[in-house]
Amino acid sequence: MDDVDAKFLSRLLDQHSASLVLYAQQWCGSPEDVVQEAILRLMRQQPQPENAVAWLYRVVRNQAIDASRAAGRRTHYEQLASSNRRSWFTSTVENAIDATAAVEMLELLPIEQREAIVLRMWSGLSFEEIAELTGKSTSTAHRRYLAGLAALRKHWSTACPNQESQTE
Amino acid sequence: MNHEPDEQQPWQTPAELQAIELQLRSLEPRTDRLDRERLIFLAGKASVEVVELPTARWAWPASLAAMTALAATLLVMLINVPAPAPTNLPSPEKSFAEIRQDLAEHRPSHQKPRGISTATIFHAEELESLLNGKHAVVASNDIQALSSEGSPLRHAILTSSSWGKLIDESIPAN
Numbered sequence: 001m002d003d004v005d006a007k008f009l010s011r012l013l014d015q016h017s018a019s020l021v022l023y024a025q026q027w028c029g030s031p032e033d034v035v036q037e038a039i040l041r042l043m044r045q046q047p048q049p050e051n052a053v054a055w056l057y058r059v060v061r062n063q064a065i066d067a068s069r070a071a072g073r074r075t076h077y078e079q080l081a082s083s084n085r086r087s088w089f090t091s092t093v094e095n096a097i098d099a100t101a102a103v104e105m106l107e108l109l110p111i112e113q114r115e116a117i118v119l120r121m122w123s124g125l126s127f128e129e130i131a132e133l134t135g136k137s138t139s140t141a142h143r144r145y146l147a148g149l150a151a152l153r154k155h156w157s158t159a160c161p162n163q164e165s166q167t168e
Numbered sequence: 169m170n171h172e173p174d175e176q177q178p179w180q181t182p183a184e185l186q187a188i189e190l191q192l193r194s195l196e197p198r199t200d201r202l203d204r205e206r207l208i209f210l211a212g213k214a215s216v217e218v219v220e221l222p223t224a225r226w227a228w229p230a231s232l233a234a235m236t237a238l239a240a241t242l243l244v245m246l247i248n249v250p251a252p253a254p255t256n257l258p259s260p261e262k263s264f265a266e267i268r269q270d271l272a273e274h275r276p277s278h279q280k281p282r283g284i285s286t287a288t289i290f291h292a293e294e295l296e297s298l299l300n301g302k303h304a305v306v307a308s309n310d311i312q313a314l315s316s317e318g319s320p321l322r323h324a325i326l327t328s329s330s331w332g333k334l335i336d337e338s339i340p341a342n
């Protein structure tokens with residue numbers, strides 16, 4: 001690995017590793033392994049893909065879905081998933097919303113809506129990029145995103161009626 | 169893929185959802201879940217590994233199967249090859265004895281049967297012709313007696329003195 005690759009990898013990890021892990025966690029209980037394997041596959045690719053980040057998200061998505069199918073056959077998956085679900089975000093006092101509560105609400109959403117929200121909000125992807133990644137149209141991606149937000153708002157107002165006024 | 173939200177796009181979030189969107193956006197994914205140093209080490213290791221092409225994985229088994237099939241085909245063809253039609257060979261016009269005679273006559277000189285030297289053959293033939301003729305001489309001092317009897321001796325042994333007398337008699341006197 002030369003200097004260019006090292007700098008590219010370092011920048012890739014700085015900018016996308018956290019969001020990639022969060023994205024993979026939407027399906028499987030061991031997202032770190034999925035992201036690590038995807039990055040290693042990227043480094044083995046000859047030639048390198050034109051859009052490495054898009055390629056990486058696609059590989060992470062496919063591997064996470066495969067891992068969830070394999071984990072679905074294991075009996076301890078539920079315990080594993082529940083043990084990881086509270087560690088999606090960094091908990092700071094500056095957060096306008098409780099991280100644990102947010103995770104609980106996000107987990108209530110259908111996977112399609114949750115995926116759109118995670119990609120848009122924490123990966124910074126455009127709706128066109130989300131549509132390309134998920135194999136749907138841009139309007140579908142946007143509709144899922146809005147539906148997810150609406151559902152979260154509804155859940156939030158139900159779970160935290162005192163904070164509902166703050167979000168209005 | 170950009171990280172900045174594209175506000176210019178037509179996909180706007182309705183006003184009633186913007187508040188919850190902002191609150192969620194304030195959350196940050198955990199950054200400590202990947203072992204960065206280990207991942208960089210593994211990535212460097214992976215970047216120098218030789219990537220085996222998918223076709224290379226099947227090249228040897230495929231070639232082995234092809235060669236096995238070829239060998240089996242050739243074996244079947246070899247087993248099932250038809251027997252050659254019988255041909256009418258001409259009967260020999262000469263007997264074996266004649267053939268052997270011809271061979272002996274046309275045999276080169278260096279292939280003559282061995283066991284006796286050429287010089288020996290020469291002397292034996294010369295001696296035989298001499299004994300078969302008028303000059304049969306016995307290795308004896310009484311040559312005249314022997315000659316009068318007129319019995320040619322085929323197996324005479326000539327001594328040096330006998331040879332001398334024989335030569336003297338053969339040379340006509342002047």
